[in-house]
Amino acid sequence: MKEAVHIGKNPSAEPDLQDLMGSVALGDQQAFAGLYDVVAGPVIGVVRRVLRDQAQSEEVAQEVLVEVWRSAARYRHDRGSVINWVLTLAHQRAVDRVRSVEASAAREHKAALLDHSPEYDEVTEQVEARLEREQVRRCLRTLTELQRESVTLAYYRGMTYREVAESLALPLGTVKTRLRDGLIRLRDCLGVAA
Numbered sequence: 001m002k003e004a005v006h007i008g009k010n011p012s013a014e015p016d017l018q019d020l021m022g023s024v025a026l027g028d029q030q031a032f033a034g035l036y037d038v039v040a041g042p043v044i045g046v047v048r049r050v051l052r053d054q055a056q057s058e059e060v061a062q063e064v065l066v067e068v069w070r071s072a073a074r075y076r077h078d079r080g081s082v083i084n085w086v087l088t089l090a091h092q093r094a095v096d097r098v099r100s101v102e103a104s105a106a107r108e109h110k111a112a113l114l115d116h117s118p119e120y121d122e123v124t125e126q127v128e129a130r131l132e133r134e135q136v137r138r139c140l141r142t143l144t145e146l147q148r149e150s151v152t153l154a155y156y157r158g159m160t161y162r163e164v165a166e167s168l169a170l171p172l173g174t175v176k177t178r179l180r181d182g183l184i185r186l187r188d189c190l191g192v193a194a
Helices: 017-023 029-051 052-075 082-115 124-141 145-156 159-170 172-190
Strands: none
Touching: 017 029, 017 052, 017 082, 029 052, 029 082, 052 082, 124 145, 124 172, 145 159, 145 172, 159 172
């Protein structure tokens, strides 16, 4: 009878992963070192296929192996092999990292858009200003000619009461009265509270 030829490691030298996992669950550091030797390569392989970035893959693989050490007691042999449990943890952790990176990039993109958007809506501002100007023009048309001239000279040309009186060749008291009456009518027309 011929003897089986094995290439690579001797299969009888392979440690029993379930036994190692049981010892790791009890805090056995040497058992974890043995488990690490067997699963570290496949873990980095799974993580690398998901992440495609060497530095992040190494970081996530380290996180997975730390999680294996901390949560070895949660492993249940009736649900699958040790290697499948470990590789499932690795895959889940790698997918979580991808989602986290994507979410972070989306938040940064959104923040960048907010930084470049104007603090106010220019169109709304322009429409409101136009409506206010139109309302003021309409209300100015309700004033008498002398009131409209007095208000226009005082508030749109920046003249003093005395300059308005001189420009219209009227007594100062008359101009003040016309301005006061005109402003009251404007206030009432615009609906401004006194």
